Amino acid sequence: MNAIELSHVSKIYRRYGGRQFSTLKSALFQRSLLRDLQPSETFPALTDVSFRVPTGATFGVIGRNGSGKSTALKLVAGITKPTSGTVAVQGRISALIELGAGFHPEISGRENVFINGIMLGLSKREIQNRFDEIVEFAELRDFIDAPVKTYSSGMYMRLGFAVAIHVDPDVLLVDEVLAVGDEGFTHKCLDKFAELKRSNKTILLVTHSLNLVERFCDEAVWLDGGANQAEGDPKRVVDAYLTKVEEGEDALMAVTTARAVEGAHAPAAADGPAPADPTSDMVHATEGRWGSREIEITDVAFVDGSGQTSFVFHSGEPMAIRMKVHATRPIADFVFGFGLFNADGVCCYGTNTYLEQMTPQAIEGDAEATFQIERLDLVEGTYKVDVAVHKIDGYPYDYHRLLYTFRVKSRTHDVGLYRPQHTWRFSPGVRFK
Amino acid sequence: MFANLAKLFRYRGLITSLVARDLKARYRGSVLGFFWSFINPLLLLLIYSFVFTTIMPNKIAGVQPYTLFMFCGILPWTWFSSALLEASGSLIAGGNLIKKVLFPAEVLPIVSVLANMVNFFLGLPILILFLVLYQHLPNPWNLLWFPVVVVVQLVFTLALALTVAALSVHFRDVRDILSNLLTLWFFATPIIYPWFQPEVQRFKTFFDVNPFTHIVVSYQEVLFFNNGPVGHWKWLLSLGAGSVLLFLGGFWLFDRLRDSFAEAV
Numbered sequence: 173m174n175a176i177e178l179s180h181v182s183k184i185y186r187r188y189g190g191r192q193f194s195t196l197k198s199a200l201f202q203r204s205l206l207r208d209l210q211p212s213e214t215f216p217a218l219t220d221v222s223f224r225v226p227t228g229a230t231f232g233v234i235g236r237n238g239s240g241k242s243t244a245l246k247l248v249a250g251i252t253k254p255t256s257g258t259v260a261v262q263g264r265i266s267a268l269i270e271l272g273a274g275f276h277p278e279i280s281g282r283e284n285v286f287i288n289g290i291m292l293g294l295s296k297r298e299i300q301n302r303f304d305e306i307v308e309f310a311e312l313r314d315f316i317d318a319p320v321k322t323y324s325s326g327m328y329m330r331l332g333f334a335v336a337i338h339v340d341p342d343v344l345l346v347d348e349v350l351a352v353g354d355e356g357f358t359h360k361c362l363d364k365f366a367e368l369k370r371s372n373k374t375i376l377l378v379t380h381s382l383n384l385v386e387r388f389c390d391e392a393v394w395l396d397g398g399a400n401q402a403e404g405d406p407k408r409v410v411d412a413y414l415t416k417v418e419e420g421e422d423a424l425m426a427v428t429t430a431r432a433v434e435g436a437h438a439p440a441a442a443d444g445p446a447p448a449d450p451t452s453d454m455v456h457a458t459e460g461r462w463g464s465r466e467i468e469i470t471d472v473a474f475v476d477g478s479g480q481t482s483f484v485f486h487s488g489e490p491m492a493i494r495m496k497v498h499a500t501r502p503i504a505d506f507v508f509g510f511g512l513f514n515a516d517g518v519c520c521y522g523t524n525t526y527l528e529q530m531t532p533q534a535i536e537g538d539a540e541a542t543f544q545i546e547r548l549d550l551v552e553g554t555y556k557v558d559v560a561v562h563k564i565d566g567y568p569y570d571y572h573r574l575l576y577t578f579r580v581k582s583r584t585h586d587v588g589l590y591r592p593q594h595t596w597r598f599s600p601g602v603r604f605k
Numbered sequence: 606m607f608a609n610l611a612k613l614f615r616y617r618g619l620i621t622s623l624v625a626r627d628l629k630a631r632y633r634g635s636v637l638g639f640f641w642s643f644i645n646p647l648l649l650l651l652i653y654s655f656v657f658t659t660i661m662p663n664k665i666a667g668v669q670p671y672t673l674f675m676f677c678g679i680l681p682w683t684w685f686s687s688a689l690l691e692a693s694g695s696l697i698a699g700g701n702l703i704k705k706v707l708f709p710a711e712v713l714p715i716v717s718v719l720a721n722m723v724n725f726f727l728g729l730p731i732l733i734l735f736l737v738l739y740q741h742l743p744n745p746w747n748l749l750w751f752p753v754v755v756v757v758q759l760v761f762t763l764a765l766a767l768t769v770a771a772l773s774v775h776f777r778d779v780r781d782i783l784s785n786l787l788t789l790w791f792f793a794t795p796i797i798y799p800w801f802q803p804e805v806q807r808f809k810t811f812f813d814v815n816p817f818t819h820i821v822v823s824y825q826e827v828l829f830f831n832n833g834p835v836g837h838w839k840w841l842l843s844l845g846a847g848s849v850l851l852f853l854g855g856f857w858l859f860d861r862l863r864d865s866f867a868e869a870v
Binding site for chain 2: 251253267296
């Protein structure tokens, strides 16, 4: 049995040209009533989406902002109707879409619980029976007779959540509302979900918390651009989604970098005065480019383990920074430098060929220098890179400061800058599941 | 449409609690609280009696005491006009409910009408008080017609309320048009002048097509003119039948536009 079944559902939102439709005057006097009634622009929020949620299953919906998740949820809730296709839902629905929608600020929490409960389809008696439980759950015993306008936003949300969850739904729709309370309350909500799950209720969960989907859901669907991208095992769906997100970030980072480099190539920046001693300001530097260009860095690329250029790397994978240089004449005094900074501008690492005791001999014409990192042992985050060619005494040929950005991804949410390659060892008294 | 109309009956619990909430919330935080429901019409009545007996004495025969005559029309008119104005903004004000919860939108304009009806009822004791004070008691047999007039006005107001509520979602200027239209309508209805005045009779057709004429004249006959039977009942009943049709039309329009509310509000 399927509690929720969407088959070939499309939803097209209509946008009326320049909101002219909102005034009667324009509709009447410009004789545009009929034209304005015809949507001038349409926006497909969902295109041919199908999925079914078996009774008793917990089903996750993930996707970027604007991917159609909330529209799908509203269709299931019956708040909007699909443009084409069918939506079938079995049983009583409770939607945790907007908590406390319909609370009236002037009247007390108690009265609002009753009215909200009636709006959600309970009878007065049912609310009476559950009232204490609701107040207990919302942790509002002392404030239940105060007007709702005196509540903090957390209290407001908790009360809304408590009412909605006590409607005793067969199908519970949840739209990113778990972030309503403090840690304790969130746990309580999750416990409540687990309880509903045990009693064979169907839960449709729209969330950005991939962790939650993996831990909690039996199945998941990934929507992107209003279309079904992947469906099934939550782990697999989440992985597919993450891969796509990385591709997106890659493209974004390529654009950022190209823009930064272009900006620095502009004559003003190139001829700008060089800092007296670039290395002294290593910790808090702003992006830029300077130098005599006797040796010029013409291209910088990040290369992953398979030799492809990329902007997104996984923690622990190999990475190479490859710079192409061009020397306008034979030069014997040169040093290649490399610096790595995190998003806060803190220098994670810096080195150059001189510090590593390489004595220069000659460079001429086009050449390449590659800084190979065997394992990128960094925590997740965005990092920026300095590359430079200069004389041993510091006189810059070409100095690129913080022009290149890449991103490190990690499935572990550890903190800091550096992740040493590590393992945990325990004596037999310590056990993990 | 008829399925939705039948559902309306199921929502009676919701409607009653929302009406109660509206009335409670209206005066919450004010010192006199619920007494304002009595004080407002009382003050209005006092102001009118001062103006029309002292400043600008009204001597039209047959409508003395004039203040009472006028009040019999103004009370139902206040219900009508404020219900429509509130209803026209009700869907936009309740946008959160329509967009985020599975909520029967038609409940909102209906609640506006009913909440104002309760206010109308609360104004009646003031009217009765003054009828007694002026020793101008209505004919008890005529009073039997009172519930009929109220029901006709209720259906008529509901019909218009559903229409303006649905339209104002798409045309926000309905509200402004309405408030001006209501002023015009007020003066075009025999509320502050009697319908039997010769000047009014000259435009009889015009007054006859104005539905609110018949409602107000009925109220005046029931409450004020105690010297004869209610002669306006034919008009009243026809208007009642017309209002039912109008209500069905208004509900149909509302039902047609219903799906667009969640997106357009």
